[in-house]
Amino acid sequence: MKKISMIMATGLFVIAFNACNDNEKDTVKANVNDLSQYVDSVDNLQPVYTDGQWAMIDNGYQSRVIKVDPPTITLDEVEKATVQKSKEKYAAMKAKYETGIKEANAAKAAAQNPAQHLRDDLFGTGKLGADNQWNFVTAANVVSVYQDFVEKVRVKGDNYSDEEWSEVRSLWKSLNARKEEIENDIPGKDKVKIAGIKVAYAAIKSVNRPVSKINEEIKENK
Numbered sequence: 001m002k003k004i005s006m007i008m009a010t011g012l013f014v015i016a017f018n019a020c021n022d023n024e025k026d027t028v029k030a031n032v033n034d035l036s037q038y039v040d041s042v043d044n045l046q047p048v049y050t051d052g053q054w055a056m057i058d059n060g061y062q063s064r065v066i067k068v069d070p071p072t073i074t075l076d077e078v079e080k081a082t083v084q085k086s087k088e089k090y091a092a093m094k095a096k097y098e099t100g101i102k103e104a105n106a107a108k109a110a111a112q113n114p115a116q117h118l119r120d121d122l123f124g125t126g127k128l129g130a131d132n133q134w135n136f137v138t139a140a141n142v143v144s145v146y147q148d149f150v151e152k153v154r155v156k157g158d159n160y161s162d163e164e165w166s167e168v169r170s171l172w173k174s175l176n177a178r179k180e181e182i183e184n185d186i187p188g189k190d191k192v193k194i195a196g197i198k199v200a201y202a203a204i205k206s207v208n209r210p211v212s213k214i215n216e217e218i219k220e221n222k
Contacts, residue, residue, distance in 0.1 A: 001150055002080070009177075012181070017196065018067070028068065028074070028075065028079065029079065031064070031067040031068050032068050032075070032082050032083055033082075034064055034067075035061075035064040035065055035068055035082075035083065036065055036082050036083075036085070037087045038060060038061065039061065039089050039090050039093070040089075040162070041092055042057050042060070042061075043060060043089060047096070047097065047100060047105040049097060049100035049103070050101065050104065051100045051101060054097050054101060054150075054214075057097070058094075058164045061090055065083075065090075068083050069083075097165045106125075112199060115167055116129070116130065116162070117160070118122060118164055118167050118168070118171075119167075119171065121152060122148070122149050122152055122153075122168075122171060123148070128171075133176040134174060134175070134176065134177075134181075137178045137179070137182070138174065138182065138185075139182050139185035139186045139187075139190075142178075142182065142186060142189045142190065142194065143193050143194060143197075144174065145174070146179075146194055146197045146198075149172070149175065149201075149202055150201045150204065152199050153168060153201065153204055153205075154200075154204045154213065157205075157207075166181075169205075172201065176198075178207050179194065
């Protein structure tokens with residue numbers, strides 16, 4: 001009788017143990033699917049490039065990935081592959097959002113400070129601030145600074161407003177003044193290149209000046 005009771009108890013234990021394992025496997029599978037579906041659904045959304053939106057997305061991801069990531073969780077090969085695919089897709093999405101947020105913030109800053117935006121566009125972000133320090137222009141890079149400046153004005157000059165053209169002319173004068181400061185350190189061949197660039201700039205400015213500026217100069221010459 002005791003043997004029968006022991007056998008029955010052992011059987012019940014095995015059944016309970018297997019049931020527990022089955023439940024655990026079902027939970028893991030559900031969590032893996034939940035992560036995969038979440039990443040897919042977010043990836044299909046129309047992106048909104050704000051820090052707040054990304055924080056919400058990331059919180060949702062972190063709360064799901066932790067359920068399939070700990071060492072205590074055992075995944076089969078299919079589940080491992082699914083989790084890995086979700087992580088890779090999320091990493092790509094994160095990179096896309098980081099770029100989008102950076103560009104959105106830059107556009108917002110440009111709208112708030114158009115003069116600085118123009119400086120950043122012509123010389124590179126952060127190179128020339130409101131303090132007008134031109135130390136970033138050296139004998140080694142002065143030709144490329146001139147080239148970049150004139151090329152960007154050539155490409156975008158048609159769309160500059162009167163205020164932007166005013167800023168361009170002011171920056172051009174300051175760039176030339178900086179060039180004079182470092183004149184003795186500039187190789188002769190680079191001086192020749194700069195002279196040619198100046199001619200190109202003069203031609204671009206004469207073609208791309210806003211109509212209002214042309215009329216203004218006509219009045220001044222009367």
